Amino acid sequence: MKISLFIAPCLAQFALSQTGNWGQCGGENWSGDVNCNVGWLCQYSNPWYSQCVPESDSSTASGSSTSATSTTFSTSASTTSTSTTSTTSSAPSSTTTTSSSPSGYPHTSGTKFVIDGVEGYYAGTNAYWISFLTNNADVDLVMSHLQSSGMKFLRVWGFNDVNSQPNSGTVWFQLLENGSATINTGSDGLERLDYVVQSAEAHDIKLIINFVNNWGDYGGIAAYVNNYGGSATSWYTNSAAQSAYQNYIKAVVSRYPTSPAIFAWELANEPRCNGCATSVITNWVSATSQYIKSIDPNRMVAIGSEGMGLATGSDGSYPFGYSEGNDFEATLAISTIDFGTIHLYPSQWGEADSWGTSWIQAHGVACNNAGKPCLLEEYGSSSHCSSEAPWQAAAIDSLAADSFWQWGDDLGSGDTPNDEYSIFYGSSDYTCLVTNHVAAI
Incomplete structure (x- = not known):
């Protein structure tokens, strides 16, 4: 978002x-x-x-x-020594699941998801910030609230890119500086993501872990551009940037080879290539998803796209158009993409909230045509219940799952990040969009 x-x-x-x-x-x-x-x-x-x-x-x-790789690549920051291939302490270390028997991991069945052996519709949410918390008890508190709420999966940022090393105690995952990439695997680095995975395992929450941001928050594509040159649009074909990006993906994926908490790996948050031919993003999605499957064939892979670029059910509005370089149906058809993702922010796109139902339904038709499940991965309105509850109902009828943006909670030391879309645990909006929604499912 x-x-x-x-x-x-x-x-x-x-x-x-x-x-x-x-x-x-x-x-x-x-x-x-x-x-x-x-x-x-x-x-x-x-x-x-x-x-x-x-x-x-x-x-x-x-x-x-x-x-x-065409760049110098260091597997650990100078202030850390943890191996990039380490796994969380609670992940099973002696169990191997092959690609021919993926039933132990979340997977698809036609246009539905299967979690813990159960096929059905699932509800989840987003908490991009949880991997940046430094207090393990705070992570556990959020996970326990998610579990008791009936939420089944959580989407988090698996990236935190910087162009200069922060002060000690500041969480960062990858330093992109002087043409090289350094991954921080220490206590203020990927060990923070490790604990999120460990806590998710303990609370039976599944995670969607995203590898880079289209936007500048937490580094994102802009951080790669600052280090390797080019622009946000040429990033998709910049060999040095893509090499560092793939190395980072491998470093993260390799930490959790058998964790039951991984729902899916996700290429990027809202990838766009404004004004580009749609082949740019389509080729990048194909190459990157194939690369992930080559190192982890058992987990699902998704794009993290907004659903832009759709002819099926199009009303000719900006989100249905192709100006941002996306072709929803073309990328959904890629064999190494397991399911589609859709985001919904009508007010940001110049549409009324009531328009959102047609957006969901049109994508539902496209997903059924592709024979793959689709997730309403982000959605938000400042009107909350009155606007979002109808979207949830439409998603239950048309899609395979939904996850609102975003989860809010009181950590004791203060509230989690609060934007206009945050739904706080225990609030009246929470009752409408979580309690009532889970009951409807």
Whole structure:
């Protein structure tokens, strides 16, 4: 979610092969282009996936090893020593689940989700800030309230990018500085995300973990641009930025190889490429989701997009259009994307709240056509109950799950971040949008 719209000029596109940089170029049953652009070559990763990588990087990457990189990559900050491949203490260490038997993890069944072996409609919420809390008791308090409320999953930020190292005690996950990337795996770094995963396991909450922000909050794409150059639109094809981004993804994914708390990995929060051909984001989604599947084939992967760019049920309004570089149906059709995501903020898009029901229904048709579940992943109105309750009802009829933006709670030391959409635990809006909604499900 972002209150202000971010608009950036799109760079002129160069002539490319059908397979874009970082795109798939081979593998079992692959019927697409096997040629890469000049300066790139097709490198084998596993029997079902080969990827176009820079020629200069091919000597340092092979098979299932760390992805090719054209930048200096450090696996830990100078103030930390924790391994990037460590897992939370409560994650099972001796259990292995193969891709042919994913039933122990959340997965899809047609247009529905299956969690803990149960197929059905599920309710959740967002708490981007929970991985930045420094008090474990605060994390546990929120998780316990979610559990008692009947919420089943929680979407959190798995990123916190900076361009200069903060003072001690400030939480940050990745330092992008002087053309290199340093991942902080210590107590003020990814150990904070570790505890969120551990607490989610203890409270039977499933997590959607997002890897980068389209917006400037907590670094996001802007932090990569500051370090590697280019712009917010060229980021999707910037080899150095994508290399660092994929290395970061692998560092996070590798921490939780068997955790039952992972609902899905998510590429980005609200990716946009204003004015670009939709192929830019579509190719990036294909390449990145395939990369994630190559290192973790058992977990679901989603985009984190808003649902923009949809012809089915379109009324011609801005959100249905393609100006932000998104094609909802094209990206939903990618085989390594397990479900669709939809966001809903009518007031930010110049629409009335009542318009939201048609937005949900149109996407429901598109999701059914694709044979995949879709999640109303973010939604909010300053009117709260009167506007959002009808959206929830429409989602139950048309989609597979919903998660409102955002969860609010009293941590004792103060309230969690409060924007105009926050729904605080125990409030009257909470009764309407959580208690009553869960009962309706």
